Amino acid sequence: MKAKLVITPKKAVLDPQGKTVANALEHMGYAGVAGVRMGKYIEIDLAPGTKAAEAEQALNEAARRFLSNPVIEDYRLEIVE
Amino acid sequence: MSPGNPTPTMRLAILQFPASNCDQDCVHAVRAMGARARMVWHKETSLGDVDAVIVPGGFSYGDALRCGAIARFSPVMQAVIRFAEAGGLVLGICNGFQILCEAGLLPGALIRNRDLRFHCEQVFLKTANFDTPFTSGIARDGAPLRIPIAHGEGCYFADAPTLERLEAGRQILWQYCDATGAVTEAANPNGSVRNIAGIANERFNVAGLMPHPDRAVEGLLGSEDGRAILSGMIASLESRQKAAA
Numbered sequence: 464m465k466a467k468l469v470i471t472p473k474k475a476v477l478d479p480q481g482k483t484v485a486n487a488l489e490h491m492g493y494a495g496v497a498g499v500r501m502g503k504y505i506e507i508d509l510a511p512g513t514k515a516a517e518a519e520q521a522l523n524e525a526a527r528r529f530l531s532n533p534v535i536e537d538y539r540l541e542i543v544e
Numbered sequence: 545m546s547p548g549n550p551t552p553t554m555r556l557a558i559l560q561f562p563a564s565n566c567d568q569d570c571v572h573a574v575r576a577m578g579a580r581a582r583m584v585w586h587k588e589t590s591l592g593d594v595d596a597v598i599v600p601g602g603f604s605y606g607d608a609l610r611c612g613a614i615a616r617f618s619p620v621m622q623a624v625i626r627f628a629e630a631g632g633l634v635l636g637i638c639n640g641f642q643i644l645c646e647a648g649l650l651p652g653a654l655i656r657n658r659d660l661r662f663h664c665e666q667v668f669l670k671t672a673n674f675d676t677p678f679t680s681g682i683a684r685d686g687a688p689l690r691i692p693i694a695h696g697e698g699c700y701f702a703d704a705p706t707l708e709r710l711e712a713g714r715q716i717l718w719q720y721c722d723a724t725g726a727v728t729e730a731a732n733p734n735g736s737v738r739n740i741a742g743i744a745n746e747r748f749n750v751a752g753l754m755p756h757p758d759r760a761v762e763g764l765l766g767s768e769d770g771r772a773i774l775s776g777m778i779a780s781l782e783s784r785q786k787a788a789a
Contacts, residue, residue, distance in 0.1 A: 472655075476701055477735055479658050529617065532610055532646065534653040535701055 464509040466522050469539045470531045471502035505530060515542045554579040554781045557594040559624070559640075561586045561615050566601035566637065566758055573758040574598070577775045586618040595781050596633040597624055599640030601694070601756060611654060611697050612642035621647055633677055634750045635777060638695055641742070641752030649750045650743060651710065652702030654695075658735025662696040666766060667733055667755060669741055670721040673714045676744055677784075678751040681776015688725045689718075689769040691755040693733060698754040700736035700743075710743060718742040718753055 472478045485499040509518050519542050531538040558570045560583045574581035605614035628634045636644035644650045668688040671679050710716050719739040722731040732739045742753025757770030
């Protein structure tokens with residue numbers, strides 16, 4: 464079992480990296496890109512026998528306290544087999 | 545070696561994390577101001593008997609995850625949080641500012657510079673509030689402070705309600721400005737909202753700034769303007785202690 468955590472900068476937060484990548488895509492001729500947000504992806508291996516619901520609760524807490532900074536970032540957590 | 549203060553009495557703790565790199569600069573600066581400085585390792589659970597704390601610059605824990613995110617949970621930071629909650633003076637410089645924001649001792653966060661570049665240069669600072677322990681040593685009618693920055697992630701961000709509270713509470717202490725003191729977009733090195741270079745908490749016992757007063761205490765190195773911040777902080781500690789005695 465794995466936990467997948469996707470962390471992205473909040474809409475109101477400046478994301479110069481995303482902007483630079485969006486500009487590059489445009490220069491390369493990829494039409495239709497309206498915007499790019501650059502974030503982080505964290506994959507966490509869960510020990511065998513871990514209960515999905517418990518892992519989800521614990522990792523939501525860890526995501527709020529530590530893995531993301533709620534001042535500047537949003538996150539999405541997913542537990543997968 | 546401060547002629548004005550031959551018997552140093554104020555004791556400052558300088559935190560030391562793996563990959564701190566301004567810890568020695570801070571020790572030197574504090575001693576140059578005539579106070580005592582003691583390094584406190586990140587694994588310590590107590591600060592010992594100190595009058596103030598400086599969280600120095602650097603790249604604590606290699607900036608893993610986010611700048612300051614790991615340091616914030618270190619044993620020594622739990623002691624700093626208790627010290628701050630009890631009213632103790634805490635100053636965070638550069639990475640120290642990032643750590644204090646991550647710890648929730650200061651509002652907002654520091655993110656990547658808007659031009660994605662590491663800036664290592666002298667900047668000018670306008671002091672926006674002189675009535676704090678961190679700014680009381682700065683001349684009210686003086687020129688802007690000239691102090692160096694060295695950071696890649698110094699763009700201060702806070703949401704609109706937080707910014708309103710900072711303004712209303714006079715918690716913005718320093719703003720990036722030009723040589724004449726004008727707070728302009730061109731003088732903003734990193735994209736910080738409202739040119740914010742440093743702030744304080746509501747009680748004014750915790751402050752953080754991205755520029756390095758610790759690197760501006762020797763004229764030989766380009767500027768002595770950092771002295772106004774550090775010696776003012778130490779002087780306010782002394783007057784606090786006299787008032788308590």
